[in-house]
Amino acid sequence: MDPEDLLHLLDDQQARRLRVIENLLRGRKTVSTLYWGQRYDLLFLLGLAKHLDRGGLDATAQALVSQKLATWTPNEQPQLRLTAKGRQRRDQVPTYQPQTRALWPQLSLAVARQRLLLSVQVVSQYAHRTARYYPLTTDLATRQAVRQWFHQAKSPDLATRIFTALTASLTQLPEKTAQVLTAGFSGYQQPGLTNQQLAVDLHQTPWEIYLRHVDGVVRIAQDARQADHPLHALLAPAWQTAVTRSAQATLRAVTTTALTLDQVATQRQIKPSTVREHLLEAAIMLPVTALPYERLLPQATRQTLLAALPAQLDDWEYTALPADLQARFDFFTFRLLAIWCDKGGAGHAGTPND
Amino acid sequence: MLEPLTTSLQTVFGYSEFRAGQKAALTALEAGHDTLAVLPTGAGKTLIYQLYGYRHPGCVLIVSPLLALMTDQVNRMRLAGFRRVAAITSLTSYGERQSILAHLEQYQFLFLSPEMLAQPAMLARLGQLTLSLLVIDEAHCIVQWGPDFRPEYLLLGAIREKLGSPLTLMLTATADHATKGEIAKQLRTTPTVVTESLDRPNIFLDVEPVANDAAKRERLLALVTQLVFPGVIYFSSKQLATDMAQWLRDQTGLAVAAYHAGLSSEDRFKIQQQFMQGDLAVICATSAFGMGIDKNDVRYVIHYHLPADLGSYAQEMGRAGRDGQPSLAVLLYTPGDERLPLTLNQANRPDDATIQRFYAHPQAFSRNDPGIALLTFYLQHGISATAVQALFERREKERGHALAQMLAYVREPCCLRARWLAAFDETAPAHHEACCAPGKVPIDLTDLGLKRQAPTPPTPVAPDWQAQLRRLLVAD
Ligand SMILES: [Zn+2]
Numbered sequence: 089m090d091p092e093d094l095l096h097l098l099d100d101q102q103a104r105r106l107r108v109i110e111n112l113l114r115g116r117k118t119v120s121t122l123y124w125g126q127r128y129d130l131l132f133l134l135g136l137a138k139h140l141d142r143g144g145l146d147a148t149a150q151a152l153v154s155q156k157l158a159t160w161t162p163n164e165q166p167q168l169r170l171t172a173k174g175r176q177r178r179d180q181v182p183t184y185q186p187q188t189r190a191l192w193p194q195l196s197l198a199v200a201r202q203r204l205l206l207s208v209q210v211v212s213q214y215a216h217r218t219a220r221y222y223p224l225t226t227d228l229a230t231r232q233a234v235r236q237w238f239h240q241a242k243s244p245d246l247a248t249r250i251f252t253a254l255t256a257s258l259t260q261l262p263e264k265t266a267q268v269l270t271a272g273f274s275g276y277q278q279p280g281l282t283n284q285q286l287a288v289d290l291h292q293t294p295w296e297i298y299l300r301h302v303d304g305v306v307r308i309a310q311d312a313r314q315a316d317h318p319l320h321a322l323l324a325p326a327w328q329t330a331v332t333r334s335a336q337a338t339l340r341a342v343t344t345t346a347l348t349l350d351q352v353a354t355q356r357q358i359k360p361s362t363v364r365e366h367l368l369e370a371a372i373m374l375p376v377t378a379l380p381y382e383r384l385l386p387q388a389t390r391q392t393l394l395a396a397l398p399a400q401l402d403d404w405e406y407t408a409l410p411a412d413l414q415a416r417f418d419f420f421t422f423r424l425l426a427i428w429c430d431k432g433g434a435g436h437a438g439t440p441n442d
Numbered sequence: 443m444l445e446p447l448t449t450s451l452q453t454v455f456g457y458s459e460f461r462a463g464q465k466a467a468l469t470a471l472e473a474g475h476d477t478l479a480v481l482p483t484g485a486g487k488t489l490i491y492q493l494y495g496y497r498h499p500g501c502v503l504i505v506s507p508l509l510a511l512m513t514d515q516v517n518r519m520r521l522a523g524f525r526r527v528a529a530i531t532s533l534t535s536y537g538e539r540q541s542i543l544a545h546l547e548q549y550q551f552l553f554l555s556p557e558m559l560a561q562p563a564m565l566a567r568l569g570q571l572t573l574s575l576l577v578i579d580e581a582h583c584i585v586q587w588g589p590d591f592r593p594e595y596l597l598l599g600a601i602r603e604k605l606g607s608p609l610t611l612m613l614t615a616t617a618d619h620a621t622k623g624e625i626a627k628q629l630r631t632t633p634t635v636v637t638e639s640l641d642r643p644n645i646f647l648d649v650e651p652v653a654n655d656a657a658k659r660e661r662l663l664a665l666v667t668q669l670v671f672p673g674v675i676y677f678s679s680k681q682l683a684t685d686m687a688q689w690l691r692d693q694t695g696l697a698v699a700a701y702h703a704g705l706s707s708e709d710r711f712k713i714q715q716q717f718m719q720g721d722l723a724v725i726c727a728t729s730a731f732g733m734g735i736d737k738n739d740v741r742y743v744i745h746y747h748l749p750a751d752l753g754s755y756a757q758e759m760g761r762a763g764r765d766g767q768p769s770l771a772v773l774l775y776t777p778g779d780e781r782l783p784l785t786l787n788q789a790n791r792p793d794d795a796t797i798q799r800f801y802a803h804p805q806a807f808s809r810n811d812p813g814i815a816l817l818t819f820y821l822q823h824g825i826s827a828t829a830v831q832a833l834f835e836r837r838e839k840e841r842g843h844a845l846a847q848m849l850a851y852v853r854e855p856c857c858l859r860a861r862w863l864a865a866f867d868e869t870a871p872a873h874h875e876a877c878c879a880p881g882k883v884p885i886d887l888t889d890l891g892l893k894r895q896a897p898t899p900p901t902p903v904a905p906d907w908q909a910q911l912r913r914l915l916v917a918d
Contacts, residue, residue, distance in 0.1 A: 205708070212914045222517050222715065225707040228538035251915040255908060263907075270907040275914045279715030282708075285699070288691070 089137075091151040093295040096183040097130060098158055100175040102402060103167035104128050110145050113137040117332070119368045123423065126372050126430060127402065132189035135197065136302070184296045186303040187261065191310060193330040193373065197302060200309045200326035202230040205274065207322055208250070210238055212275025215247035224274055237322045249318040257308045264290060268297055269304030330373035331366075334358075338366035343380055364420040371424055376431040385425055393417060393425055401426055444472075444497055454496050454523070461486045463638040468493060470634040471575070471611060478581070478612040478625060478633040482640045483760030487613045488515070491577045492524065494611070495550055500574030503608075504553045507583045507595065512553045513707070514714075518736070519551060529553035530564075543567060556594035565604055573608040578629065581612040582753060585624040585840075593819045599630045607631075615760070616640065616753035618866050640756060640866055644763045647858040647878035648772045648885050649851070658774050662686075662746060665772060667694055668887055670741050670894045671723035676758055678747035678782055680704045680728055686746070687726040697721060702728040729758060737761075741892060742770040748779040751844035752851060752865045768876075768891050775852050775881075780845060791838065792817060794831055801827040854880050 097109055108124040115135030125131045137144075149168060152158040157174035161167045170178065186192075206224050213221050223231075258266035268290070274280035283301065287294040312323035329336060341352045342363075349367075353360040371379050396413055397404050406414070406422045447468055451457050460468075467479040467490045481487050495502040506512055512529040519527045526549050528542045546552070546567060558564055578584075584595045602610060612625055612633060626633055652658045666673070677683040680702045687700035699713050699722050716722045718737055729749070743762040749755035755773070763769030792800065792813040800807055800817050807814045820830050847865050854861040858878040860870040871877075879885045887893040 208914070215915055215917045217917070220521050222521060222711070224711055225513050225517070227535055228541060247915045247917070251911060254911060254915075258907065258911075267907045270911045270914075273911075273914060274712065274715070277719070278910075278914055279719055279721065280712045282699075282705075282712050284709070 089145065089148055089295045090293045091148050091155070091157075092177075092181060093183065093293055094145065094148050094152060095157060095170070095174060095178050097128075097133070098152075098168055098170050098174070098178075099128075100170040100172065102128065103161045103163070103169040105165050105167050106145055106149050107165060109133065110140065110142070113140050113145075114142075117369065119365050119372070119423070122369060122372045123427065126427070131373075132186065132192040134193050136192075136298075138198075184265075184292075184299045184303075186299050186306075188303055188306040188310060191306055192302070194327060195306055195309055196326045196328055197305065199230070200323055201302075201305050202226045203233060203322050203326065204305055204308060204319070205272075206230055206234045207237065207319065208254075209274045210234060211247050211250055212273070212278075214238075214242070216276040218276060233322065240321070241318065246318065253311065253318050254308060257311045258304065261304060261307055262300075264292075265300040265304055268300040269308075272301060331370050335366035335369045338363055339370045339378070342367065364418075368420065368423055368427065371427045376428070376433060381424075381428055381433060385421065385428060389417065389421060390425060390428075393422065401429060447472075447493070450493055450497055454493060455489065461489075463636050464490055464493075467611070467636045470636065471609060472497075474609065476610045476612075476629075476631045476633040477636060478614075478617075478622060479636045480614055480617050480622070480640075481636070481638050482642065483615045483757050484764040485615075485638060487579075487615075488519075490613075491575060491611055492519070492522070492551075494575050495524075498574040500572040501546075501549055502551045502575045502577060503568065503571075503573050503605075504551065504577040504579055505556055505559055505598070506553060506579040507556055508580065512555065516553060524551060526550040527553075530558050531555040532557060546571060556598070559601060560594045560597055565601065568605060573605060576602060576605065576608045576610045578610065578612045580614060581625050582614040582617050582621055584628045585621050593816055596628065597823065599628050602629060602631075615757050616866065639863075639868060641859065641863060641868070641870065642760060642763065643871070644766050645759065645769045645771050646876060646885075646890055647759075647862070648770060649775060649854070649858060649879070649881050650772060651775050651777070651852075651881045654776055658746070658776055659689075661774060662744065663690065663693055665742075665744060666690055666696070666698075666724060668893055669770070670892050671696070672717065672720070672737065672740055673724045673742040673744065674740055674761055675724060675726050675744045675746060676729055676749075677726060678728070682746070683726040683728055687724075690724065690726070696723040698724040698726065700726045729754065738765040739767070740764070740769065741767075742772065744772045744774065746774055747782060748773075748775060748848060748852070750841075750848070752847050752862055753844075755848065755851075756862065770885075770887075770890060770892055773852065780849055791834055797827050797831055797834075852881070855882065856880065 094109075098104055105124060108121055108128070109130065111118070111121040112125045112130055112133040113136050115138050117134070122131070125134065149158070152168070152174065153160060156171055157177055158168045158170050161169050202224075206226050209221075209224055226234075258269060261269075268286055271281045271286060272283070281289070283294050283297045286292075286297045290297065308319070309323045309326055311317060312319040313327065314320065317323075331339070338352065338356060338358070341347065341356060342349070345352070347355065349363050350360050353363045356363070367379065367384070393409075393413065396409060404422075404426055406419050409417075409422070447465060448458070448460070451460060463479060463481045463485055467477050467481075470477045471490075471494055479487065479490065491502050491504065504515075506515070512531055513533075516527050516529045528549050528551075530539055530542055530553070532555060534542075542549075554564075559568075578598060584598065602608070607630075610629065610631060610633070612629065614621075614625070617625065622635060650661060652661050662675070666675075675683075675686070677686060680700075683702050684700045684704075687698045690696065691698040697716075699716065701710065701713050701717075705713065713722070713725070717725055740762045743759045745755070745758070749758065759771035759773075762771055796813070797817065800814065801821065804818065804821055807817075809815050809818060817830065820833075825833075851858060851861050851865075857870065857873040858880055860873065863870045876890070
């Protein structure tokens with residue numbers, strides 16, 4: 089990631105923790121990372137750079153600081169805030185805004201990408217009647233899935249149907265994004281260009297090219313949710329709910345029974361703290377209707393806490409609450425309230441902002 | 443009674459004749475002799491075990507230290523029509539490994555990295571197989587102390603015995619007399635040795651001393667601008683390969699790409715296929731990864747750094763001219779370049795005091811340090827501190843010797859070919875005009891027939907995507 093790419097992930101109003109951005113990119117789904125990812129509106133970054141090293145953005149961030157485009161704010165954890173100059177630069181050089189980014193946390197990108205690229209290669213070579221060629225290097229699961237799919241889908245008009253379907257998907261995207269995706273495909277007499285090469289050709293950063301590429305893959309995978317799409321059987325299984333299976337089970341136990349959280353923990357044979365982490369994860373990643381907020385945050389609790397907390401969500405600090413409130417309400421309740429407010433819940437509840 | 447070797451060759455590969463060394467090696471193996479085949483790069487070493495595997499029941503087990511290239515090898519074998527092929531390395535996912543292990547009996551060819559083979563569970567599982575042949579690829583790694591030195595290679599002798607001493611084929615492109623002896627000793631066998639001349643008469647050898655780094659860059663640029671493509675340039679680091687690829691692209695307008703371990707497998711695939719297809723004029727590679735390039739018409743190989751020894755140099759420049767057409771190998775040398783191999787040589791080597799302290803308190807050291815990881819390996823395999831010190835000393839002496847030979851090549855005033863081949867106990871043909879140009883002798887690219895005539899083609903611009911997608915998927 090180039091400094092100018094990081095610039096677009098920062099803000100002049102809100103100081104942002106570099107570690108959160110790093111952990112999002114690396115796909116670390118801790119509650120804290122997810123919560124701040126939601127606050128920064130950066131959840132689409134989740135798992136986009138799984139191979140990024142710890143501290144892998146430090147030098148990039150430092151470059152912004154030494155160009156006086158951002159400053160470190162003195163906090164427990166280093167936070168970055170854009171300077172006026174940084175904000176000006178950010179607004180002057182717009183970056184790519186992926187159309188489908190709201191969907192990204194719901195798609196297993198690695199699965200969808202590998203399956204799409206390999207199936208396009210297989211179908212392209214099949215359409216040109218090439219029997220022997222080097223297949224793209226993918227993992228065994230992808231090879232098996234594509235082989236099985238191809239065995240069932242093979243027909244004289246398969247390539248044409250895929251051409252039509254891909255054209256329909258790519259036409260919805262900006263021209264350059266369609267170019268990036270198409271030029272990156274490998275197939276008959278086309279080795280495919282790397283993101284690095286496309287970046288040079290199109291005068292963009294490799295990161296922007298990557299965002300375009302992902303946007304294209306997600307668009308195609310989204311269209312392939314239709315049962316009559318030629319890639320449906322291959323790509324539909326790559327969609328998942330945005331929360332882990334285990335968190336889903338916890339949420340189900342909470343919503344379908346009258347058990348207390350500690351009783352749910354006993355029933356599910358997990359730690360009480362894990363139950364709470366699962367609920368917070370679900371609260372962040374799912375719509376506000378998915379959780380029984382009325383039960384978890386009774387009106388009296390909300391009113392008491394909101395009366396003691398600052399108006400700005402990002403200024404909330406559990407440890408800054410008066411001791412008696414800390415004794416009455418645990419961190420879970422505090423954080424859940426923040427998520428609820430972030431999702432617009434406070435608008436219905438009569439907060440001090442009204 | 444087996445069909446004649448040439449009949450199998452015709453059936454499997456469609457060739458009517460063997461290349462030098464292939465038949466001798468196969469004949470020795472079929473007579474039941476362990477065989478050490480020293481054949482130059484491009485001689486078709488893999489064909490030997492492929493054909494043996496085709497002719498004999500059981501599994502051919504190939505041990506190769508080139509982790510990242512194993513997938514390429516497996517792909518290449520599948521492409522050649524061998525379907526029952528698999529590779530297990532530390533890069534293989536757990537699920538894939540389990541799946542391969544569950545069907546182990548079905549594979550005709552199995553590639554393993556040394557560290558996988560050294561695992562007792564793996565060894566036990568392999569013990570249940572009928573091995574028709576054990577292949578030790580890059581066998582010189584048993585004795586070489588380079589950046590890709592794998593201590594597991596030292597265990598190969600013991601491992602081979604545990605597997606019931608199966609018929610063994612040792613392959614290398616480079617080995618002097620001493621190395622051959624050491625390979626045989628380590629593997630506890632007395633092999634039949636099949637050797638072919640390492641000489642590549644169609645490659646013109648050139649050494650060019652330059653004053654400093656800036657002059658080196660300028661000379662590289664001049665060469666790349668004037669020479670016919672395609673070419674390969676070797677660099678000492680990923681970073682340098684990447685930076686120079688971009689610089690050369692900017693300066694020349696040619697299609698230049700970097701190729702090294704830092705690329706994703708998808709990007710490596712693309713670059714490799716672009717090069718094969720002729721979309722790229724020049725590849726900037728690091729040493730280990732250049733070995734994955736398998737293209738016959740490479741016209742030149744340039745070294746931007748000093749190779750660690752003549753053996754690796756011969757392997758790398760041997761990528762040029764596999765089609766037998768006139769080609770060029772250039773070594774650019776700045777005084778002091780030899781410091782880099784020296785540093786690489788010493789970087790991983792713990793000193794005697796560290797060895798003593800480590801053996802006294804192994805727990806006190808971090809395994810993240812490559813030198814400590816190596817010591818841990820030796821300790822776990824019961825090798826004493828004194829033995830380790832002796833081992834390091836011997837290897838360091840060998841490395842020093844190898845580097846001295848490399849420098850003697852660079853400074854050779856008369857015939858580079860004679861100097862190179864002498865290091866491998868070979869006599870070169872008499873020097874002539876199309877042989878070589880030592881440091882003080884200028885080269886004439888026109889005389890060599892390697893000067894580019896046509897103007898530089900522009901880098902292709904990404905065309906209309908709909909037309910491109912149509913070409914990809916819809917046959918005319
Ligand atoms: Zn000569």
